[in-house]
Amino acid sequence: MNFDFTEEQKLFAESVRRFAETNLKKDSLPRAHNPRFPLDVAKLMSQQGLMGITIPEADGGQGGALMDAVIAIEQVAAACPRSADVVQFGNFGPIRTFAEYGTDYQKKRWLEPCLKGQAVMSLGMSEPDAGSAVTDLKTSAKPDGNGYILNGTKVFSTFSPDAIVFLVYVRYGPGVGGIGSVLVERETPGFTIGPPQEFMSGEQWSELHFDNCRIPTENVLLGPGGFKKQMASFNVERLGNTARSLALGRYCYDRAREHANVRQQFGRPLAEFQGLQWKFADMAIKLESAQLLLYRAAANADKGLPSAYETAVAKAACNQAGFEIAHEAIQIMGAAGYSKSSLVEYCMRRCRGWMIAGGSIEMLKNRIAEHVLDRRFDQRPPKPKASEAAE
Numbered sequence: 463m464n465f466d467f468t469e470e471q472k473l474f475a476e477s478v479r480r481f482a483e484t485n486l487k488k489d490s491l492p493r494a495h496n497p498r499f500p501l502d503v504a505k506l507m508s509q510q511g512l513m514g515i516t517i518p519e520a521d522g523g524q525g526g527a528l529m530d531a532v533i534a535i536e537q538v539a540a541a542c543p544r545s546a547d548v549v550q551f552g553n554f555g556p557i558r559t560f561a562e563y564g565t566d567y568q569k570k571r572w573l574e575p576c577l578k579g580q581a582v583m584s585l586g587m588s589e590p591d592a593g594s595a596v597t598d599l600k601t602s603a604k605p606d607g608n609g610y611i612l613n614g615t616k617v618f619s620t621f622s623p624d625a626i627v628f629l630v631y632v633r634y635g636p637g638v639g640g641i642g643s644v645l646v647e648r649e650t651p652g653f654t655i656g657p658p659q660e661f662m663s664g665e666q667w668s669e670l671h672f673d674n675c676r677i678p679t680e681n682v683l684l685g686p687g688g689f690k691k692q693m694a695s696f697n698v699e700r701l702g703n704t705a706r707s708l709a710l711g712r713y714c715y716d717r718a719r720e721h722a723n724v725r726q727q728f729g730r731p732l733a734e735f736q737g738l739q740w741k742f743a744d745m746a747i748k749l750e751s752a753q754l755l756l757y758r759a760a761a762n763a764d765k766g767l768p769s770a771y772e773t774a775v776a777k778a779a780c781n782q783a784g785f786e787i788a789h790e791a792i793q794i795m796g797a798a799g800y801s802k803s804s805l806v807e808y809c810m811r812r813c814r815g816w817m818i819a820g821g822s823i824e825m826l827k828n829r830i831a832e833h834v835l836d837r838r839f840d841q842r843p844p845k846p847k848a849s850e851a852a853e
């Protein structure tokens with residue numbers, strides 16, 4: 463067992479750090495408060511080889527390992543927390559499911575511009591009545607000649623105000639086996655995108671409405687029975703949220719450390735008060751332990767898809783650690799940390815969202831408990847027995 467990065471990983475981390483310090487650090491504050499997807503950053507990252515790190519070279523990616531993409535998130539976030547979203551988009555988001563299962567036609571049309579930093583894609587999974595219970599989704603795809611007709615509504619899709627194409631989970635038929643996914647372009651007739659709404663983090667999302675929206679058969683990504691494949695790829699997306707949570711937590715930890723060493727009260731640096739020293743010790747324990755779980759999940763996935771259990775453990779630990787550390791950093795920094803002129807309060811708001819998005823902490827704990835106890839716990843109410851139903 464080796465807990466060190468390889469020489470290659472160290473060099474890669476160093477080069478990403480230099481890139482981020484040089485190109486992203488300067489505008490990190492206004493960028494965090496701009497709700498639009500930073501396409502300028504995506505273009506720079508594409509030139510730097512940071513988009514599609516784990517996507518095969520034949521598809522326009524770098525053919526690297528998931529661990530490299532995690533390293534990229536960490537190094538970018540250390541200079542500009544908001545820009546870590548671009549690493550997420552280019553390596554972990556719906557783009558990864560798309561690269562895994564898309565046809566040559568689909569990849570040429572949509573993957574290429576995304577990897578070049580010219581366009582962004584959004585994931586339409588959640589619905590008004592299907593959040594954690596995602597398999598309750600109702601958005602339907604009914605065959606119609608050489609295409610499908612879509613009807614339904616999606617909510618909370620990240621980047622939806624800016625996306626040119628949407629990866630939409632749909633229902634072709636009843637049950638989990640009836641679920642698959644399609645690609646819908648922004649300008650498609652019958653597809654309307656509501657006005658932007660705002661999360662606590664300042665990120666925007668729009669409702670997506672499909673009203674007899676017709677798409678050609680070439681836009682089908684996964685047909686009926688595709689749900690399991692979608693969820694396996696979704697574990698990659700989860701690892702991106704996991705890595706961002708911890709990276710933003712570390713950003714806050716670093717700012718709080720700097721602050722505590724410099725800020726003087728009662729004639730001595732804050733760092734000399736034991737009440738704050740123990741906060742730093744607790745933060746370090748949370749950071750280090752969560753990071754090991756993150757690295758285990760990413761390293762074991764190698765170039766394939768990560769294990770659902772290891773991802774769930776890592777995500778729950780990093781989501782909690784990231785938020786708690788950001789929260790504590792504000793306390794250590796006082797009004798300076800609470801102020802919008804520092805990025806610490808921004809990081810706290812972002813970390814809060816990842817405790818809900820991409821599998822809430824409670825749903826992850828359900829998954830972990832099933833693994834530990836080696837049985838499945840149906841979350842739905844028991845069906846009435848035939849005798850009770852007859853009464």
Ligand SMILES: Cc1cc2nc3c(=O)[nH]c(=O)nc-3n(C[C@H](O)[C@H](O)[C@H](O)COP(=O)(O)OP(=O)(O)OC[C@H]3O[C@@H](n4cnc5c(N)ncnc54)[C@H](O)[C@@H]3O)c2cc1C
Pocket residue numbers: 584585586587588589592593594595617618619620621661815816818819820821822823824825828841
């Ligand atoms: C920042 C952010 C970005 C997002 N981006 C996207 C996106 O790009 N695309 C997209 O489709 N969706 C997105 N979402 C939506 C996200 O997928 C849902 O918020 C998530 O699935 C939870 O659904 P819900 O919010 O409807 O909560 P609900 O499912 O209503 O849950 C409410 C609470 O009950 C708990 N709960 C529910 N069921 C159980 C259970 N069985 N056991 C224990 N506790 C339970 C939940 O953990 C939660 O605490 C995003 C959300 C956020 C916050």
